[in-house]
Amino acid sequence: MVVAVLECRCRILGSTSLKDKRRAVKSGLSRIRSRLNLSVAEVGSQDDRQFADLAVAGVGSGSRVVEQELRQAQSLLESIEGLEIIDAEIAFL
Incomplete structure (x- = not known):
């Protein structure tokens, strides 16, 4: 079993x-x-109108599959209008 977390620091443009x-x-x-x-x-910066800390968690049988899903989640976040990813990191637990 593989558990991984994608942590993203985002800037909210025009907020x-x-x-x-x-x-x-x-x-x-x-x-x-x-x-x-x-x-x-x-998961963080809830009171800051210009920044957001987001966490995405996945569980699977293989690290490659879980990492691929987390990368897809990062791509979806990048496609959101008005949301810019400043930093993103995947950690396997």
């Missing part, structure tokens, strides 16, 4: 309020949940 931030973050989270078999959550 003037927490409501704007929530819209961009929620869009990314729902896309990942609906298209991939992964768990995802905002």
Whole structure:
């Protein structure tokens, strides 16, 4: 069994309020949940309107498969309008 986590530090472009931030973050989270078999959550910077810390977790039988799914999740986040990934790192537990 392989467990891995993708941690992303994101900048929310053009966000003037927490409501704007929530819209961009929620869009990314729902896309990942609906298209991939992964768990995802905002894990930091909840009170900062311009930054978001997101974590995506996956479990599988092989590290290659889990890493591929996490890379797909990162690509989905990159495609969200108004959301820019500053830093992303995959860690195997």
